[in-house]
Amino acid sequence: MALTLLGQHSPLASPTEQLKMLGRTTSCPSFETQLDHIGLLPLHATGITVFQINVGKLCNQTCRHCHVDAGPDRTESMSKETAEQCIRALAKTDIPTVDITGGAPELNPNFRWLVEQSRALGRHVMDRCNLSVLLLPSQADLAEFLAVHRVEIVASLPYYRASQTDAQRGEGVFEKSVEALQLLNKLGYGRPDSGLALNLVCNPVGAFLPPKQEAIEAQFRKELRARHGVEFNHLYTITNMPISRFLEFLLESGNYEQYMERLANAFNPTAAAGVMCRYTISVSWDGTLYDCDFNQMLDLPVDHGAPAHIRDFDPVQLNHRQIMTRNHCYGCTAGAGSSCGGSVTS
Numbered sequence: 001m002a003l004t005l006l007g008q009h010s011p012l013a014s015p016t017e018q019l020k021m022l023g024r025t026t027s028c029p030s031f032e033t034q035l036d037h038i039g040l041l042p043l044h045a046t047g048i049t050v051f052q053i054n055v056g057k058l059c060n061q062t063c064r065h066c067h068v069d070a071g072p073d074r075t076e077s078m079s080k081e082t083a084e085q086c087i088r089a090l091a092k093t094d095i096p097t098v099d100i101t102g103g104a105p106e107l108n109p110n111f112r113w114l115v116e117q118s119r120a121l122g123r124h125v126m127d128r129c130n131l132s133v134l135l136l137p138s139q140a141d142l143a144e145f146l147a148v149h150r151v152e153i154v155a156s157l158p159y160y161r162a163s164q165t166d167a168q169r170g171e172g173v174f175e176k177s178v179e180a181l182q183l184l185n186k187l188g189y190g191r192p193d194s195g196l197a198l199n200l201v202c203n204p205v206g207a208f209l210p211p212k213q214e215a216i217e218a219q220f221r222k223e224l225r226a227r228h229g230v231e232f233n234h235l236y237t238i239t240n241m242p243i244s245r246f247l248e249f250l251l252e253s254g255n256y257e258q259y260m261e262r263l264a265n266a267f268n269p270t271a272a273a274g275v276m277c278r279y280t281i282s283v284s285w286d287g288t289l290y291d292c293d294f295n296q297m298l299d300l301p302v303d304h305g306a307p308a309h310i311r312d313f314d315p316v317q318l319n320h321r322q323i324m325t326r327n328h329c330y331g332c333t334a335g336a337g338s339s340c341g342g343s344v345t346s
Helices: 015-023 031-037 080-091 111-120 142-148 162-169 173-186 213-228 244-253 256-265 269-273 293-297 315-319 327-333
Strands: 050-054 097-101 124-129 152-156 198-202 234-237 280-283
Touching: 015 244, 015 327, 031 327, 050 080, 050 293, 080 111, 097 111, 111 124, 111 142, 142 173, 152 173, 162 173, 173 198, 173 213, 198 213, 213 234, 244 256, 256 327, 269 327, 280 293, 293 327
Parallel strands: 050 097, 050 280, 097 124, 124 152, 152 198, 198 234
Antiparallel strands: none
């Protein structure tokens, strides 16, 4: 497997090949064995409270850890027809939260339409933003648009210092991220009582688990406030998933078995019971349904009789569906757990 360079996309192992690699892990029992030991096999959804839409893989950045393998040269993009199917499906439900992700989701031509339609249905909307996209000339009014529609911004920022952030995301990205955060603060984001939520997400720059969420949040808050005058609401930690570019890094650096053993040894039954796939449905750019965004990247669609495409969306069948699991799921159950909303347990 060739190393992926920042700013340039190179072919990775196929999803099928990645699943085979994960299945050959010798340093830990299968994830299903762990679930069986705690009485959670098979794992089932507990209802859907998050309707996640991945609008495609186009992004203005190419980050080393990206589980989507996104970049400027990706062409996968949700069509208007599929976007309309998403809104029709959403309207059949009372799912409170719409979580829009990518790539850089804002670069999809239907992003703003999805925001507007979701808000018109009375749903809370989250935008998973890489921050630098807000500074693109083509997105000059994007921050204002998000503020007008009261969109919660969940912004990626690996670290509060430039060296670590740029090592993961590209030269100069930290400076752009800070500029974007300052812009959002001026609009009221991250400010007390504004109602404009600005939450940060950080993940380790390397083959280890994230630190305790409360401790690293306090560090981020202190450093960003003192050095850059930046305010935010919360910080979420997320474990690097052993798929896509991060799997490639683990293999190239000889850390794969050690990392998988670290995840398995840190398996937390409480985190397993609260994994995000139990309350999330994830829609791919082409309309295929998945239990989570990670399964989406491994081409593991919902199964066991549940509808597999957004055009066939059936809340009754999907609310308590059996969830597809593999060894990469250790990433969500290690330590305090990991989800799109940060740690699963205290």
